[in-house]
Amino acid sequence: MHKIQSGSGPLDMRLAQVPKMLYVLRNEWAPVAFCISFKLETDTDILLGKADMALKKYKMHMVVANELQTRKEEVIVVTEQEKITVRRDATQPGADVEDPLIKLVVDRHSAYIDDDLLRTDQR
Numbered sequence: 302m303h304k305i306q307s308g309s310g311p312l313d314m315r316l317a318q319v320p321k322m323l324y325v326l327r328n329e330w331a332p333v334a335f336c337i338s339f340k341l342e343t344d345t346d347i348l349l350g351k352a353d354m355a356l357k358k359y360k361m362h363m364v365v366a367n368e369l370q371t372r373k374e375e376v377i378v379v380t381e382q383e384k385i386t387v388r389r390d391a392t393q394p395g396a397d398v399e400d401p402l403i404k405l406v407v408d409r410h411s412a413y414i415d416d417d418l419l420r421t422d423q424r
Contacts, residue, residue, distance in 0.1 A: 323359035335413045337363045337406065341372065352379040363409065365402065373398060378405060 305312065323338055338361045342348040345368055352366040356379055366377040376398055378385040387405060389398040 323355075323361070327360045333417070335410050336361050337365060339365045339367065341367045341369060343369045349377065349379065349384070352377070356381065362413065363406070376402060378402070380409075 323336070326334075327336055336359075338355055338359060340348065340352045340355055342351060348366050348368055352364040355361060355364050362380065364379045366379055373389065374391075375386055375388040378387055385405065387398060387402045390396040390401065
């Protein structure tokens, strides 16, 4: 291995797409796990459609839909039942959109576990 010399000219990098693993995750590796995926788009008009598609295609419990331009201020959490806009608390200095997002995810995950335990107890 050698260090790249600074005067050797421009560098080119070739990237290869990797396979999507969400289907494998949900259907083979962890079929009963609570699963969330993220969708980032620059076009608002296609963001929610793609989030809905990911929800159904990959059997996600939630899809966090981020628009590139507003991702630090708000995201939309898409579930089978609803679309929830999660916003950063602008009244709190240093607050991130992740703070209320994490609370929502933890609450939904806890409800999922409680529901699963209830189903197990009924068997």
